[in-house]
Every structure is written in structure tokens, then in C-alpha cells.
Amino acid sequence: MKIYEWINERVDISSIKKIALKKRVPIFYGTIWYYLGGVSLFLFMIQVFTGILLVLYYQPGAETAYESVKFIISRVEFGWLIREVHSWSANLFILFVFFHMFTVFFAKAYRKPREMTWISGMILLLLSLGFGFSGYLLPWNELAYFATKVGSDIAGAIPIIGDFALRLLRSGDEVSGATLTRFYGIHTALLPGIFTVMLGLHLILVQVQGMSVPPEIEKIPEKERKSIPFFPDFALQDAMAWLIVLNIIALLAVFFPWELGPKADPLASAPAGIRPEWYFMFMFQTLKYIPAHVLFIEGELFGILLFSIGGFIWFMVPFLDKKAHEGIRTPFWTWFGILLIIYMIVFTAWGYLT
Amino acid sequence: MSQTKRSEVKKERRSFLNTLLKTGLVAWVASVIYPVARFLIPPKMAKLNVSSIEVGLISDFPKSSSKIVRFGRKPIIVIRKESGDFKALEATCTHLDCNVQFKSETEQIWCACHNGLYDIEGKNISGPPPKPLAQFKVDIAREKIIVSQMDLS
Structure with a gap:
């Protein structure tokens, strides 16, 4: 308390305290959705923490990367734990971000005035996938090597700037040690920097605009709606959710370790059963079934076109779904979301089963 | 003013x-x-202008076997067919750049990444690959296998 007074005498922080104490969380059937963003935030903090620890031992480079990861998991005390937590937390992070995104979508929380929150969230999603893609290469194992070859080759198929994008990503014409150094820089410096700024903006918007409720709840007069204070009630519930997630990660890390696999070899054939990370699986599976040529364009380009258009529509939902601003649910957007989820689940399952 | x-x-x-x-x-x-x-x-890295490489002796290749070797900076696949003849092709799939593998049971070339299939001559026959694999010339001189760039003329 003394410290608080000391600071408050010099800089007025009582206003921040006032805002924090005023914050309330609506209570209704969807209150549980409010945990999802918080859990994503918690998982990101775990990533930063374990990531910094891993950087202390990891050595980028074609001759050292795989060996240093092996060293971390076999020689460094609790190195295996830190690496497993980093891998598991990364995967859960993407999963929770997806959950968070879809609940926001179906609650129509992107409607006016929260368009910017949706856009900043979308940028955070893209950055997260960038984290996943760049981090996947760092152990320099066989799977990572081919996944990066494929991923960067897709970038190379973009019209006009493709060649430039490919060389920019690979730091040369082939995936090599130079690519690894570049991905390391992207994963540990470039992305964390941009992500932190974006995340700050995202969180400020949420604080300034308050929690959104679905249109149906909003129609209820404000006096009849139930809510609880954020401090301390909801913050404690949040903390409990975080604790449960941390325990799940610990269990997964101990009982389901991620295989390191064989070291990357540019002269080996891609092994049978090769697949990307699960969150790229639905796209991977789609690419498999696009024929070599669709009409007059190459299948590869057709796939890029398809996903770019789809992604762009999803990005722009707050501006396309105009009825949402009046609190009206249009069947078109509801079905758009449902079909998208079905498509993602079916293609992911199909990819794993075949 | x-x-x-x-x-x-x-x-x-x-x-x-x-x-x-x-x-x-x-x-x-x-x-x-x-x-x-x-x-x-x-x-830009200096182009490794390789016109031909030696990949080993005939005895290194049992029938129906293959080996991926480096040709300049690019990997190529050298195959000895069931018939005993040799074939050399670019080893990276024309779809998304994965390294292909030789399937001895069917004498075809397969890419595990997206299930692309080529025949033994490198022609794309099913799956997503849009183009055939580039060809290389194989010569045998005194039991040695020499792979070289196809004459463009």
C-alpha cells in the first residue's frame, strides 16, 4: 500500500484503479466464452517465458540446430520439460485462438463499434500462424525441412512477387542453413515485437469498449442483465482456468512428448506419411485434391487464390455483415461460419485418416 | 505592400x-x-555450373534401386530400373518442391507430400504435379555412371 501511495503521489494511478474496479463481466449462457481470450493470453505468456529459456541453449545453423535441441532435451536439466511445454503450449495456443475467434464470430462481437478489435485479432491470428510456421523449422528435423520447403514454395507461386517472396523467406533459392537463421530471427525477434504491439492494441480496445454481449442479450434492458465485477470475482475465475490449463500442459508434456525425429537431410526423399502441423492440415488436404490444372491456371495458384479470397472475406466480416450492426442475425453468415467449421474439421480428420 | x-x-x-x-x-x-x-x-550465390557428375559404379546400384545425389545445388534421383537401364531425373517434385522417391514395386516415382505420381520416365501421371520431372542424361563409361545435363540443342 505504501508503494501505491508513493507512486500515486508522483503519477496519478488512481484513475487506472478506478477503471479496473468499474469493469464488469456479463453473466449469461455465454460467460464461459470470456475465458477463451484470457487463456490464449496466458498461453502466449508461457510461450514468451519458455521461449526465452530455450534461446539460452538453442544454436541456429544447419550443423548445430538439431544437435542443440537434442542437447536441450537430453542433457540440460529439465530441458525436456521446457521444450515440451513450449511445443504443447504453442499447439494449445492456436487451438484456443481458434475457439476464441469462432465464439466471437457467432456472438457477432465484431459488430459496430468493435470492428477494429476483430481486425487486430485477425492480424494476431496471422502472426500466430507465422510463429507456428517459423518455429516448426527450428529443430531442423526431417518433417520441419520438408514442411518449410512446401510452405515457402507455395509463397513462390504467388504471381509477380512470388520469386522475390521465396528468396526472401528462404534467404536463397533453397531451404538451407541460411533459411534457418532467418526463421530464427523471425521467430524470436520480428514476430514477438509486432505481436506484442498488436496484442497491446487488442487488449486496450477490449478494456476501453468493455465486454461485448450477443445481440439477443443486448436486447434485454440493462437493469435486468446480470453481471459480476471483474476484480476480484472474474479475475479469480480466470486464474482458475489458467491453472487448469497449466496442469493440462504439464500432463501432456510428460505423457505425450513431441518426437524430434531424424535430422533434416536435403538428399533424403520426403518420408511417407509426412504432414504439416494440424492447424495447416485442412489446407494441406485441400491442396492434395486440387488437380494440376483448374481451367487455365495451375492447381497450386488456384489453391492460393482460394485461400486468399476465403481469408480476406473472413478478415472483412465486420464490414460485410452489415445487418449485424443492427443486432440482426442473417442466416447467410451463420451458415458461412458453420460450413467453415465443418469444412475445417472434416478435411483435418480426412487428412489424418488417409 | x-x-x-x-x-x-x-x-x-x-x-x-x-x-x-x-x-x-x-x-x-x-x-x-x-x-x-x-x-x-x-x-546471389555463384551458380555452380556443373555439366556432369559421377555417381558411382554400376555395382553400387542393384536392380530396382535409386539414390538421390547433388547435381550442382539441386538434388537429382538416379534410378536403376528392373531391366538394368539407368534413368536420372530431377528429384524435386514439380508441385511443391518435396524430394520424390522411387517405388520399386510399381516402377513409379512418388512424392509423399501431396501424393503426386510420375511414371519411370518422369511424366506426371496423377495427383497435383503440373509438369514432368526434368530429365538428365546417363552415360556409362568403364562401369562408371556419369550423369550430365541434357543437350538443349
């Missing part, structure tokens, strides 16, 4: 200074961005 004229001169001077400032700003931003953008593009 009348009052209006003076303010006009002032306005002109202001817009002139504004233009100067804006141009300066653009020039400054460009002079920062240009070197950074150039820095990001890796320097």
Missing part, C-alpha cells in the same frame, strides 16, 4: 515550405527503406 498581398505571399511561402518538407520526408523515408529492403534480399 497591401495587407492582402502580404498574406498571399505568406501563403505561397507556406505552401512552398510544406512541399519542401513533404518531399524531404518522402526522400528520407525512401533512403531508409531502400537499403533495408536491399539488405533483406540475400546476395
Whole structure:
């Protein structure tokens, strides 16, 4: 308390305290959705923490990367734990971000005035996938090597700037040690920097605009709606959710370790059963079934076109779904979301089963 | 000088200074961005101009076997068919750049990444590959297998 007074005498922080104490969380059937963003935030903090620890031992480079990861998991005390937590937390992070995104979508929380929150969230999603893609290469194992070859080759198929994008990503014409150094820089410096700024903006918007409720709840007069204070009630519930997630990660890390696999070899054939990370699986599976040529364009380009258009529509939902601003649910957007989820689940399952 | 004229001169001077400032700003931003953008593009590596390589002795290759070797910077796959003949093809799939593998049971070339299939001559026969694999010439001289660039003529 003394410290608080000391600071408050010099800089007025009582206003921040006032805002924090005023914050309330609506209570209704969807209150549980409010945990999802918080859990994503918690998982990101775990990533930063374990990531910094891993950087202390990891050595980028074609001759050292795989060996240093092996060293971390076999020689460094609790190195295996830190690496497993980093891998598991990364995967859960993407999963929770997806959950968070879809609940926001179906609650129509992107409607006016929260368009910017949706856009900043979308940028955070893209950055997260960038984290996943760049981090996947760092152990320099066989799977990572081919996944990066494929991923960067897709970038190379973009019209006009493709060649430039490919060389920019690979730091040369082939995936090599130079690519690894570049991905390391992207994963540990470039992305964390941009992500932190974006995340700050995202969180400020949420604080300034308050929690959104679905249109149906909003129609209820404000006096009849139930809510609880954020401090301390909801913050404690949040903390409990975080604790449960941390325990799940610990269990997964101990009982389901991620295989390191064989070291990357540019002269080996891609092994049978090769697949990307699960969150790229639905796209991977789609690419498999696009024929070599669709009409007059190459299948590869057709796939890029398809996903770019789809992604762009999803990005722009707050501006396309105009009825949402009046609190009206249009069947078109509801079905758009449902079909998208079905498509993602079916293609992911199909990819794993075949 | 009348009052209006003076303010006009002032306005002109202001817009002139504004233009100067804006141009300066653009020039400054460009002079920062240009070197950074150039820095990001890796320097061109000297092309390894390889015209032919030796991949081993015939005895290194049992019938129906294959080996991926480096030809310059690119990997190529050297196959000995069931019939005993040799075949050399580019080893990276024309779809998304994965390294292919030789399937001895069917004498086909398969890419595990997206299930692309080529026949033994490198022609794409099913799956997503849009083009056949590039061909290389195989010569045998005194039991040695020599793979070289196809004559373009």
C-alpha cells in the first residue's frame, strides 16, 4: 500500500484503479466464452517465458540446430520439460485462438463499434500462424525441412512477387542453413515485437469498449442483465482456468512428448506419411485434391487464390455483415461460419485418416 | 505592400515550405527503406555450373534401386530400373518442391507430400504435379555412371 501511495503521489494511478474496479463481466449462457481470450493470453505468456529459456541453449545453423535441441532435451536439466511445454503450449495456443475467434464470430462481437478489435485479432491470428510456421523449422528435423520447403514454395507461386517472396523467406533459392537463421530471427525477434504491439492494441480496445454481449442479450434492458465485477470475482475465475490449463500442459508434456525425429537431410526423399502441423492440415488436404490444372491456371495458384479470397472475406466480416450492426442475425453468415467449421474439421480428420 | 498581398505571399511561402518538407520526408523515408529492403534480399550465390557428375559404379546400384545425389545445388534421383537401364531425373517434385522417391514395386516415382505420381520416365501421371520431372542424361563409361545435363540443342 505504501508503494501505491508513493507512486500515486508522483503519477496519478488512481484513475487506472478506478477503471479496473468499474469493469464488469456479463453473466449469461455465454460467460464461459470470456475465458477463451484470457487463456490464449496466458498461453502466449508461457510461450514468451519458455521461449526465452530455450534461446539460452538453442544454436541456429544447419550443423548445430538439431544437435542443440537434442542437447536441450537430453542433457540440460529439465530441458525436456521446457521444450515440451513450449511445443504443447504453442499447439494449445492456436487451438484456443481458434475457439476464441469462432465464439466471437457467432456472438457477432465484431459488430459496430468493435470492428477494429476483430481486425487486430485477425492480424494476431496471422502472426500466430507465422510463429507456428517459423518455429516448426527450428529443430531442423526431417518433417520441419520438408514442411518449410512446401510452405515457402507455395509463397513462390504467388504471381509477380512470388520469386522475390521465396528468396526472401528462404534467404536463397533453397531451404538451407541460411533459411534457418532467418526463421530464427523471425521467430524470436520480428514476430514477438509486432505481436506484442498488436496484442497491446487488442487488449486496450477490449478494456476501453468493455465486454461485448450477443445481440439477443443486448436486447434485454440493462437493469435486468446480470453481471459480476471483474476484480476480484472474474479475475479469480480466470486464474482458475489458467491453472487448469497449466496442469493440462504439464500432463501432456510428460505423457505425450513431441518426437524430434531424424535430422533434416536435403538428399533424403520426403518420408511417407509426412504432414504439416494440424492447424495447416485442412489446407494441406485441400491442396492434395486440387488437380494440376483448374481451367487455365495451375492447381497450386488456384489453391492460393482460394485461400486468399476465403481469408480476406473472413478478415472483412465486420464490414460485410452489415445487418449485424443492427443486432440482426442473417442466416447467410451463420451458415458461412458453420460450413467453415465443418469444412475445417472434416478435411483435418480426412487428412489424418488417409 | 497591401495587407492582402502580404498574406498571399505568406501563403505561397507556406505552401512552398510544406512541399519542401513533404518531399524531404518522402526522400528520407525512401533512403531508409531502400537499403533495408536491399539488405533483406540475400546476395546471389555463384551458380555452380556443373555439366556432369559421377555417381558411382554400376555395382553400387542393384536392380530396382535409386539414390538421390547433388547435381550442382539441386538434388537429382538416379534410378536403376528392373531391366538394368539407368534413368536420372530431377528429384524435386514439380508441385511443391518435396524430394520424390522411387517405388520399386510399381516402377513409379512418388512424392509423399501431396501424393503426386510420375511414371519411370518422369511424366506426371496423377495427383497435383503440373509438369514432368526434368530429365538428365546417363552415360556409362568403364562401369562408371556419369550423369550430365541434357543437350538443349
